[in-house]
Amino acid sequence: MSSAASYTHPHGVPDTDLYGYLAEFESAQALVDAAEVVNNAGFTKTDAFSPFPIPEIDHALGIKRSILPWIILGAGITGGCAGFFMQWFASVIHYPLNIGGRPLNSWPMFIPITFEMTILFSAFTAGLAMLTMNGFPKHYHPVFNVPSFSKASSVGFFLCIEESDPKFDRTETMAFLKSLNPVEVSEVAP
Amino acid sequence: MSTNDPANESQSEAARAYAPYAPAPMVLPGETYESVTSRIADVVLRRKTQKGWIFGFMIAGAIWFMMMFSIAWLLYWGIGTWGNNIPVAWAFGIINFVWWIGIGHAGTLISAILLLFRQKWRTSINRFAEAMTLFAVASAGLFPLLHTGRPWFAYWLVPYPNTLRMWPQFRSPLDWDVFAVSTYGSVSLLFWYIGLIPDLASLRDRVKNGVGRALYGFFALGWRGSARHWHRYEIAYLILAGVSTPLVLSVHTTVSFDFAVGQVPGWHTTIFPPYFVAGAIYAGFAMVLTLLIPVRAIYGLHAYFTDRHLQNMAKVMLLAGLVVAYGYFCEVFYAWYSGNTWEKYMMVNRSLGPYWWSYWILILTNILIPQLLWFNKIRTNIWLLLIISTSINIGMWFERFVIIVVSLHRDFLPSSWALYSPTRWDIMLFIGTMGQFMVFTLLFIRFLPAMSIFELRTLLPDAKVKVKEEHTH
Numbered sequence: 001m002s003s004a005a006s007y008t009h010p011h012g013v014p015d016t017d018l019y020g021y022l023a024e025f026e027s028a029q030a031l032v033d034a035a036e037v038v039n040n041a042g043f044t045k046t047d048a049f050s051p052f053p054i055p056e057i058d059h060a061l062g063i064k065r066s067i068l069p070w071i072i073l074g075a076g077i078t079g080g081c082a083g084f085f086m087q088w089f090a091s092v093i094h095y096p097l098n099i100g101g102r103p104l105n106s107w108p109m110f111i112p113i114t115f116e117m118t119i120l121f122s123a124f125t126a127g128l129a130m131l132t133m134n135g136f137p138k139h140y141h142p143v144f145n146v147p148s149f150s151k152a153s154s155v156g157f158f159l160c161i162e163e164s165d166p167k168f169d170r171t172e173t174m175a176f177l178k179s180l181n182p183v184e185v186s187e188v189a190p
Numbered sequence: 191m192s193t194n195d196p197a198n199e200s201q202s203e204a205a206r207a208y209a210p211y212a213p214a215p216m217v218l219p220g221e222t223y224e225s226v227t228s229r230i231a232d233v234v235l236r237r238k239t240q241k242g243w244i245f246g247f248m249i250a251g252a253i254w255f256m257m258m259f260s261i262a263w264l265l266y267w268g269i270g271t272w273g274n275n276i277p278v279a280w281a282f283g284i285i286n287f288v289w290w291i292g293i294g295h296a297g298t299l300i301s302a303i304l305l306l307f308r309q310k311w312r313t314s315i316n317r318f319a320e321a322m323t324l325f326a327v328a329s330a331g332l333f334p335l336l337h338t339g340r341p342w343f344a345y346w347l348v349p350y351p352n353t354l355r356m357w358p359q360f361r362s363p364l365d366w367d368v369f370a371v372s373t374y375g376s377v378s379l380l381f382w383y384i385g386l387i388p389d390l391a392s393l394r395d396r397v398k399n400g401v402g403r404a405l406y407g408f409f410a411l412g413w414r415g416s417a418r419h420w421h422r423y424e425i426a427y428l429i430l431a432g433v434s435t436p437l438v439l440s441v442h443t444t445v446s447f448d449f450a451v452g453q454v455p456g457w458h459t460t461i462f463p464p465y466f467v468a469g470a471i472y473a474g475f476a477m478v479l480t481l482l483i484p485v486r487a488i489y490g491l492h493a494y495f496t497d498r499h500l501q502n503m504a505k506v507m508l509l510a511g512l513v514v515a516y517g518y519f520c521e522v523f524y525a526w527y528s529g530n531t532w533e534k535y536m537m538v539n540r541s542l543g544p545y546w547w548s549y550w551i552l553i554l555t556n557i558l559i560p561q562l563l564w565f566n567k568i569r570t571n572i573w574l575l576l577i578i579s580t581s582i583n584i585g586m587w588f589e590r591f592v593i594i595v596v597s598l599h600r601d602f603l604p605s606s607w608a609l610y611s612p613t614r615w616d617i618m619l620f621i622g623t624m625g626q627f628m629v630f631t632l633l634f635i636r637f638l639p640a641m642s643i644f645e646l647r648t649l650l651p652d653a654k655v656k657v658k659e660e661h662t663h
Contacts, residue, residue, distance in 0.1 A: 048417035090357040130426035137411040150395040
């Protein structure tokens with residue numbers, strides 16, 4: 001009870017018993033169609049859950065393209081520069097070896113490691129930044145409280161409207177979701 | 191074998207009768223989200239551990255222990271227990287390294303390059319192939335580490351701040367190898383794990399026992415299939431594939447630089463990078479077939495690993511094999527066209543010298559036998575495919591034997607010429623890494639989904655979503 005009581009609404013309105021409504025749909029098509037209607041109705045605090053990626057839902061739900069690729073690009077450039085700098089610093093400044101008067105900054109020989117460092121930084125940034133931006137690891141989430149939600153990882157298609165949405169109204173939103181022809185609508189405990 | 195679903199066979203027969211020239215389907219008709227999920231997840235969750243699995247695990251484990259023993263012996267007595275010595279200073283330690291790492295490359299090729307080319311048939315085999323990559327790299331990495339002689343100083347290969355102010359030699363291809371292989375191993379692990387997360391969530395939601403739920407749940411990180419998460423996930427996955435593709439090409443290129451940068455006759459040619467990369471693809475696809483054909487039969491996964499996959503993989507092998515054959519041809523051509531005494535002698539010695547048999551085994555198993563893949567009848571015959579892919583595995587090992595041992599044993603100075611033969615410890619270590627590979631593979635099949643469930647779902651007809659006109663403005 002204490003954890004429920006300490007839950008506060010993002011806008012400071014205390015709330016103890018509702019995270020939002022979760023509607024289940026019978027197919028990917030039905031989910032995308034419903035998401036479109038919900039988005040057009042002006043709801044913003046929404047999310048859809050599906051057992052596989054549905055690219056069409058991004059537009060239907062108004063999900064903006066992530067800045068993730070730019071972060072990865074930045075990391076790749078950083079990795080490449082760091083990799084080259086390390087080799088240049090070691091070979092020219094810190095541990096110069098004069099072998100038959102050959103140039104110390106023999107940059108073509110530094111390319112393979114520069115390349116590998118570019119890949120290493122971009123790949124790990126792609127993986128870890130994706131997980132971080134998605135808020136993982138996060139083993140608890142209110143939607144897991146709905147028993148039928150376990151289907152979301154195999155056969156179930158779900159759409160959630162959060163209680164914190166400015167347009168959310170306990171009776172009207174429930175009626176609205178039911179008008180979208182769902183399999184069922186459940187209340188989600190926080 | 192008993193679990194083969196006869197219904198699947200008849201369905202595929204029916205599909206072929208209906209459209210004889212259409213490619214076999216990637217997923218057989220009649221599959222649903224539920225059937226895809228349960229059939230693959232149940233291999234892990236519902237089936238009791240079979241006697242065959244336990245038997246196989248015990249044998250693989252015994253072979254693995256043999257590897258441990260040979261390593262312990264090596265560490266106790268030193269590198270002299272191996273057969274390599276001047277002039278053949280590189281032998282089993284490098285042959286097996288290159289062989290294993292080449293096998294591993296098919297995993298990345300299938301998961302990354304085929305993803306970029308939108309080859310959806312990759313979906314059934316990419317998970318397994320990625321796992322194979324990891325286990326192959328784990329086996330490959332052992333050889334150079336042990337070959338250093340004092341593997342407890344292996345961290346000297348990595349640049350780190352130290353009181354001696356020492357650095358590794360960044361101009362050496364051997365140090366490029368350290369960076370290439372360690373980047374490859376860690377990126378492959380990341381790629382594999384990221385691909386597993388949604389399927390781990392599926393297992394978490396289906397598993398009955400608490401320990402399983404805790405473990406799958408922990409590693410699923412709380413995945414819930416949110417549209418916003420999928421959005422970033424797909425971007426990250428595509429970019430990972432995009433950076434893995436040049437990575438995998440660079441790794442075997444770097445491995446080939448280990449030879450091509452040296453001036454030993456038979457090594458010093460520019461054909462090496464492309465021909466090594468093609469050889470890696472060739473060996474890797476052969477190994478995927480060698481392993482997946484039995485796995486499909488044992489676990490009844492015919493619905494997802496269809497004749498179409500066999501056909502396509504056989505075609506990729508044929509193509510890669512032709513590139514490799516072109517590489518062999520180029521070596522002969524260079525030897526003649528260069529007019530270089532040592533290069534010419536190398537070629538004569540390779541085909542008629544003391545190791546003549548290894549060269550002709552190579553030509554037979556790697557070039558001649560795989561030509562059978564030109565025939566459709568053979569590409570669809572499981573037993574013949576299994577034999578041909580095994581032949582390629584053997585051939586690719588002999589390729590490295592020929593390149594490394596045969597080139598080194600007679601180089602510039604006739605006074606130092608000598609023959610090489612491996613000791614029993616060389617052989618035990620090599621066979622032992624196969625045991626290690628099988629142990630890891632068997633554990634993977636038992637505890638993780640061997641096919642990507644969430645990607646297979648996207649191949650089902652139901653997964654297609656139509657967007658109405660008004661939505662796309």
